[in-house]
Amino acid sequence: MPEGRIMNRIRYLRFINGEMTQEQLAEKAGCTRQTIIALEQRKYHPSLLLAFRIARALGQGIEDVFQYEEQGG
Amino acid sequence: MPEGRIMNRIRYLRFINGEMTQEQLAEKAGCTRQTIIALEQRKYHPSLLLAFRIARALGQGIEDVFQYEEQGG
DNA sequence: CACCCTAGTAAAAGTCTCTTGACATAGCGT
DNA sequence: ACGCTATGTCAAGAGACTTTTACTAGGGTG
Numbered sequence: 001m002p003e004g005r006i007m008n009r010i011r012y013l014r015f016i017n018g019e020m021t022q023e024q025l026a027e028k029a030g031c032t033r034q035t036i037i038a039l040e041q042r043k044y045h046p047s048l049l050l051a052f053r054i055a056r057a058l059g060q061g062i063e064d065v066f067q068y069e070e071q072g073g
Numbered sequence: 074m075p076e077g078r079i080m081n082r083i084r085y086l087r088f089i090n091g092e093m094t095q096e097q098l099a100e101k102a103g104c105t106r107q108t109i110i111a112l113e114q115r116k117y118h119p120s121l122l123l124a125f126r127i128a129r130a131l132g133q134g135i136e137d138v139f140q141y142e143e144q145g146g
Numbered sequence: 147c148a149c150c151c152t153a154g155t156a157a158a159a160g161t162c163t164c165t166t167g168a169c170a171t172a173g174c175g176t
Numbered sequence: 177a178c179g180c181t182a183t184g185t186c187a188a189g190a191g192a193c194t195t196t197t198a199c200t201a202g203g204g205t206g
Contacts, residue, residue, distance in 0.1 A: 052141035
């Protein structure tokens with residue numbers, strides 16, 4: 001698959017939402033703490049399903065949490 | 074990962090956008106025709122990256138193309 | 147110091163996503 | 177009938193995502 005960066009504001013939104021810990025977010029989103037750590041450090045992109053769950057857990061829409069930047073424009 | 078359905082309107086939006094064929098959408102989104110077929114038939118969910126690329130190829134936001142339905146309410 | 151909480155690192159294993167290639171079906175025009 | 181286009185099926189394999197487990201380290205509290 002071609003390039004295109006995805007940025008995320010998970011860490012930022014975690015603190016806006018009452019200082020949630022990684023573990024609290026993980027539990028609310030239904031994944032493990034490891035996954036949250038990896039995403040905050042941009043080790044990889046989440047699946048669409050997990051992206052939705054994290055966005056909802058943070059009280060946001062997907063595109064408020066994850067921003068796609070096209071490369072060619 | 075827990076449940077939660079993701080519906081998509083790829084096929085519908087393909088026709089709204091000037092009767093795009095699966096192959097045209099695939100090329101514009103940077104994936105293969107097989108992948109478009111699988112997604113339209115909901116064989117699996119796309120990655121977040123591909124979801125963004127498909128949404129952009131269809132001139133839409135992610136949540137206009139993919140709808141997440143929580144199970145517990 | 148001893149204890150707990152939060153965050154980070156690492157590796158193995160399993161599941162899911164995506165591609166490639168070959169083949170099948172249906173419609174449409176000639 | 178023949179060729180062309182659009183859609184669909186199947187299978188194998190590579191690569192990406194996620195979990196599990198174990199371990200390290202800093203900060204605060206008693």
